[in-house]
Amino acid sequence: DIVMTQSPLSLPVTPGEPASISCRSSQSLLHSNGYNYLDWYLQKPGHSPQLLIYLASNRASGVPDRFSGSGSGTYFTLKISRVEAEDVGVYYCMQALETSLTFGQGTRLEIK
């Protein structure tokens, strides 16, 4: 299985400040079709994961434009341009290149 590694695991952020989460994969997630099969999810307390970013850099429907994804191959980044209180929760990266999905350990974002 592809191993996904996130950092940091804990991220205290002041509202209005930017935030960044990294995700590394043990194998390249770049498919021959040119897409990187890396998604980002946010799991708010008491809820199921919700899709933020798919195929590394595409915002899901309804996701605010302060969220952006970048990267290719084995290194990816999720950025929040200005953190808001509603962004609290655990962020996961997930590889979908292989049928056997694997997830990062999660990054807990908290408000300072």
Added chain:
Amino acid sequence: QVTLRESGPALVKPTQTLRLTCAFSGFSLSTFGMCVSWIRQSPGKALEWLARIDWDDDKYYSTSLKTRLTISKDTSKNQVVLTMTKMDPEDTATYYCARMDGEIYDYWGQGTLVTVSS
């Protein structure tokens, strides 16, 4: 509007078989490219993929759990069923079903908590 809802027993005893149902609406699992996966999350831990069934009835299983899992679908009822045999306290988790449309896992159910205890 796409929705998925998991259901099943909240408590099972060790060695028993777990049967979970994912009832969905807003899409058909007979449509090309549609798939449904089961994913679980142990308390306070990260996410673990379990199994997937595709529109053409292809089935895929976690390597570590494949001897214990069976996934099936009833297209007419818009349901996907997962059975897991030989339940153990380490299988205590919230179990989610999620839809894959083409390349994207875009909708997840709210999850159902299963506790394994005697």
